[in-house]
Amino acid sequence: AKVPGLDAKPGPLGSAGVIGAGLMGGGIAMCCAEAGMAVTLLDVDQSNLDRGMSVIKKNYARSVDRKSKTQEQVDKIMALITPATSYSALAQCDIVVEAVFENMKLKKTIFAQLDEVCKPGCVLASNTSRLDIDVIAGVTKRPQDVIGCHFFSPANVMKLLENVRGPRTGTSTIATAMAFGQKLKKVTCLVGNCNGFVANRVMGVSGFPELLEGGSLPYQIDAASEAYGMKMGPARMNDLVGLDLFGRERANSGLAQPEKNVFDAMYAAKRFGQKNGKGYYQYDDKLRCTRDPEAEAMISKIWKTNGVSPKTLSEEEILDKLYLPVVNEGFKCLEEGHAVRPSDIDVCCVFGYNWPRFTGGPMQWASSIGLPKVLGKLEAMGVRPSGLLKECVEKKWKLNSKDLVKRIEQAWDSRWSQAASKL
Numbered sequence: 001a002k003v004p005g006l007d008a009k010p011g012p013l014g015s016a017g018v019i020g021a022g023l024m025g026g027g028i029a030m031c032c033a034e035a036g037m038a039v040t041l042l043d044v045d046q047s048n049l050d051r052g053m054s055v056i057k058k059n060y061a062r063s064v065d066r067k068s069k070t071q072e073q074v075d076k077i078m079a080l081i082t083p084a085t086s087y088s089a090l091a092q093c094d095i096v097v098e099a100v101f102e103n104m105k106l107k108k109t110i111f112a113q114l115d116e117v118c119k120p121g122c123v124l125a126s127n128t129s130r131l132d133i134d135v136i137a138g139v140t141k142r143p144q145d146v147i148g149c150h151f152f153s154p155a156n157v158m159k160l161l162e163n164v165r166g167p168r169t170g171t172s173t174i175a176t177a178m179a180f181g182q183k184l185k186k187v188t189c190l191v192g193n194c195n196g197f198v199a200n201r202v203m204g205v206s207g208f209p210e211l212l213e214g215g216s217l218p219y220q221i222d223a224a225s226e227a228y229g230m231k232m233g234p235a236r237m238n239d240l241v242g243l244d245l246f247g248r249e250r251a252n253s254g255l256a257q258p259e260k261n262v263f264d265a266m267y268a269a270k271r272f273g274q275k276n277g278k279g280y281y282q283y284d285d286k287l288r289c290t291r292d293p294e295a296e297a298m299i300s301k302i303w304k305t306n307g308v309s310p311k312t313l314s315e316e317e318i319l320d321k322l323y324l325p326v327v328n329e330g331f332k333c334l335e336e337g338h339a340v341r342p343s344d345i346d347v348c349c350v351f352g353y354n355w356p357r358f359t360g361g362p363m364q365w366a367s368s369i370g371l372p373k374v375l376g377k378l379e380a381m382g383v384r385p386s387g388l389l390k391e392c393v394e395k396k397w398k399l400n401s402k403d404l405v406k407r408i409e410q411a412w413d414s415r416w417s418q419a420a421s422k423l
């Protein structure tokens with residue numbers, strides 16, 4: 001996507017370093033090598049590094065078996081990937097992408113080391129999905145070189161790349177990161193540094209938890225979502241990702257209430273999803289899912305404890321509760337200067353979350369419903385509407401109205417020019 005006002009030229013992109021040889025790091029390394037870049041895949045743990053290289057080789061072996069790549073092509077790609085355990089191996093890289101797990105302390109330690117070993121002008125990128133890019137940049141003496149490059153998992157399959165600008169990110173770094181996405185044949189959007197950035201932020205306010213706690217069963221919610229065009233409804237998606245990931249975090253932090261909260265109850269009952277054959281659904285050895293009477297009984301018990309009655313909502317009602325909050329959050333991103341245009345939000349959802357492409361994405365979907373109707377429904381649901389959405393309705397702006405485009409550009413320019421002026 002074009003970035004308004006960006007006239008800086010990108011730097012060289014002949015070589016890349018990737019830190020972390022897990023699923024994400026390995027996928028990013030594959031993307032870079034397939035784009036012809038010389039890749040250094042670094043992991044300080046030799047066994048992790050060996051395992052990561054083995055997974056990459058197996059992925060390419062499957063490609064050969066499927067005849068999507070020849071052995072000669074695979075050999076050329078693999079020759080571009082060099083495993084390493086020392087940060088000194090990254091000294092001459094043009095860009096380095098950190099892809100370790102979401103822990104700020106660890107990321108700050110890594111960037112402090114990159115600051116010491118990487119050549120001047122090297123782009124220092126974090127694959128974080130939600131952490132503050134400027135805090136990470138703050139441990140270096142070159143915050144202008146730091147940016148977020150948020151890939152979606154698996155990185156070698158998902159097309160979206162969110163480049164995340166911090167208040168101190170330089171224009172040449174932004175230009176290089178955008179060129180990096182283009183080189184990797186990613187659909188690339190520049191977004192602002194806020195919690196969850198754009199894709200995770202807007203999809204993170206989906207009404208799934210409220211529907212589940214409010215009297216709708218998983219299969220009812222998923223049926224409406226999938227009829228709308230989602231490849232997988234939110235309950236099935238949670239089972240795929242693993243209910244233990246966030247369940248463990250809530251339990252360890254003392255926030256879990258398994259007697260009152262459906263999500264916590266699933267975790268407490270060791271219903272982790274596909275990985276152990278039971279979550280919101282039950283799974284056979286081929287991961288085919290069916291409704292699970294035990295899970296539904298647990299959910300019904302929690303409803304009873306909370307004084308909630310089972311509800312039978314129409315498909316439209318479920319979709320409204322699921323996705324109109326997503327639209328509202330999209331308007332907030334625009335209002336706050338974290339997205340350049342409504343279509344960027346659509347792109348992030350379509351290519352990052354498999355939002356059905358034929359709908360155009362959440363913002364275009366809202367436009368097809370009519371913004372006055374969207375506003376009315378949000379207010380009826382008790383959701384506080386974005387000021388920008390209210391302004392659009394009051395002034396009869398459509399998503400392509402020149403006045404709205406100007407308003408969004410002003411919000412973007414104001415946020416990032418003010419951020420730069422404070423440095």
